Amino acid sequence: MPKITYIEHTGTARTVDADNGATVMETAIKNNIPGIEAECGGACACATCHVYVDEAWRAKVGEPSPMEEDMLDFGFDVRENSRLSCQIVVSDELDGLVVTTPERQA
């Protein structure tokens, strides 16, 4: 089972088990990870599940789609490694993934 580590902007880290095929957002909600709101429920229709992908994982996670980029315009403090966690699907490839949540979502 892949593991994902969520780091809050304050530095607190939590590592949880994730199911293959679930999104990084769903995994966060299931595990009560603070800092991810997912107002729209995973439809790529808001920007409240915004995370920063750890530099070491950026290549594996990949770049946002144009639609996701459009949504990221509404994000808080968007950076080069910004992604919407509802658009990152967990797989064995991503076992050990580290993401950081922004100071606030919206």
Next chain:
Amino acid sequence: MTETIKTDCLIIGAGPVGLFAVFELGLLDIKAHLVDILDKVGGQCAELYPEKPIYDIPALPKVTAQALIDQLMEQIKPFNPTFHLNEMVESIEKIGEPAFRVKTNGGKTFETKVVVIAAGGGSFQPKRPPIPGIEAYEKQSVHYSVRKMDEFTGKRVLIVGGGDSALDWTLNLVPLASRLTLLHRRDAFRAAPDSVNKMRALVAEKKMDFVLGQATSVEGENGVMRAVNVKTEKGEAVRIEADAMLPFFGLTMKLGPIADWGLNLHEELVPVETAAYETSEPGIFAIGDINTYPGKLKLILSGFHEAALMSRKASHYVFPDKKLVFQYTTSSTSLQKKLGVA
């Protein structure tokens, strides 16, 4: 100008659940007015995810959110509800047993026997950009909408965003502003390509500026802005002198004035009992995502069920002497007459 509208029922929120409430109330002869802060009906379905399919509406294996709203509008047509869009309910005052005076920010006053809060996640409001201390400038220098274009005549205006609102106001205000700058975090836009081309032409003619980057802080004093500091795409710090900033960062849901209506609240939700989804205030109901009770599921189908049960209790208030007879639309000619099919 204050106009007072008398009605049996006022529904706050014109999302799927508010719309279906019109149907259930209509079958019981209760006429409804609906107030919604958006400029269109459909709530989150229309605003957040119109093109996304929904798979858990009974008997509709797959329906887009906008199609669901369109179908609901068709379904409630016989009951001819009145919509008050672009308006937010600001206050509810008890004036009878039950009866309420409801006021909107658009200056309308309603006198209604019952109130149905179908406000979903609250009201959609412009998203505040992530700039520390921006609140202090919101009255005088930072505007989330344009009410009077004249206000910007001769001013240095900074518009932030890449959607249609940002581009449309850029094009509209270039002739009025003494200098206009558009700020967006990347060189791709959500706005209509035609507007983007027009904007680029204006930049080429040096009639306005376009800056790639994100605002980091506002300079000024006593709520009056002097300049905005920007981190450009390349990481450089740039200072843009501006008298006014118009950020267009989309909408977010806020509980809004519901918190001031004297109702019990629990974690930004309105607790209700489950026989009629009535709040702590008799005559005020809450249905759909805005309510909470043991076992609550935030599903559209749950909201539909809540609308049906709410309507029967609402009928007791609106028509205290009328005895309700349970009827099916399939077989009742009286219901079919109301639907215009008999």
